[in-house]
Amino acid sequence: DTAVSQTPKYLVTQMGNDKSIKCEQNLGHDTMYWYKQDSKKFLKIMFSYNNKELIINETVPNRFSPKSPDKAHLNLHINSLELGDSAVYFCASSQEPLSSQPQHFGDGTRLSIL
Amino acid sequence: QQQVKQSPQSLIVQKGGISIINCAYENTAFDYFPWYQQFPGKGPALLIAIRPDVSEKKEGRFTISFNKSAKQFSLHIMDSQPGDSATYFCAASKNEKLTFGTGTRLTIIP
Numbered sequence: 001d002t003a004v005s006q007t008p009k010y011l012v013t014q015m016g017n018d019k020s021i022k023c024e025q026n027l028g029h030d031t032m033y034w035y036k037q038d039s040k041k042f043l044k045i046m047f048s049y050n051n052k053e054l055i056i057n058e059t060v061p062n063r064f065s066p067k068s069p070d071k072a073h074l075n076l077h078i079n080s081l082e083l084g085d086s087a088v089y090f091c092a093s094s095q096e097p098l099s100s101q102p103q104h105f106g107d108g109t110r111l112s113i114l
Numbered sequence: 115q116q117q118v119k120q121s122p123q124s125l126i127v128q129k130g131g132i133s134i135i136n137c138a139y140e141n142t143a144f145d146y147f148p149w150y151q152q153f154p155g156k157g158p159a160l161l162i163a164i165r166p167d168v169s170e171k172k173e174g175r176f177t178i179s180f181n182k183s184a185k186q187f188s189l190h191i192m193d194s195q196p197g198d199s200a201t202y203f204c205a206a207s208k209n210e211k212l213t214f215g216t217g218t219r220l221t222i223i224p
Contacts, residue, residue, distance in 0.1 A: 041201060041216070041217045042216055042217070043203060043214040043217070044214070045212060045213075048211075055210055056210055056211055090158070092157070098210065100146040100163075102148075102160040102163075103160065103212065104159075105157025106157050107155065107157050108156075108157055
């Protein structure tokens with residue numbers, strides 16, 4: 001069973017569209033994250049939720065809106081997509097919101113903006 | 115501002131050799147230093163981690179060396195194997211946030 005699963009795996013869309021990426025974890029973890037990995041493989045945290053509450057919100061355009069319906073799910077909605085949003089987006093989870101806890105990553109969603 | 119600097123960007127090592135990847139950090143408040151391994155098409159996976167009160171940690175063929183005064187730490191892969199070919203990320207953490215290095219693409223050749 002996949003521990004952290006993201007859908008879709010690939011997302012190709014036009015500039016200006018709105019899209020969502022879904023993430024689910026079956027590890028029973030309390031904390032979930034969204035990371036962005038750019039074309040140079042640089043990995044940067046975007047958001048973190050603990051028990052459905054936002055605890056980290058990095059400097060991310062407000063076109064990006066995370067939503068956590070329950071602690072096993074953390075979805076990412078992106079409005080008015082721009083060329084610079086092209087990247088691989090990773091969802092991750094950890095037992096607690098302590099950075100010393102191992103983070104378990106999904107396999108990523110590759111977003112391509114045309 | 116890159117808080118965790120990683121080098122080299124890419125590394126080619128012969129099978130059986132030692133792979134060494136270096137990282138340096140600026141923020142002395144960082145209190146946990148993990149290394150993640152990423153294969154193509156997959157997410158990063160935790161490989162090994164160390165706290166700053168320890169100078170070295172070894173798990174199998176993987177060793178982290180930590181120099182608190184120099185604010186540097188490194189990953190050593192002994193007896194490197196083709197299956198070790200991947201991208202490696204060092205990271206440093208404070209509170210709830212992980213800050214990643216820029217990654218090293220490691221290729222092990224026969």
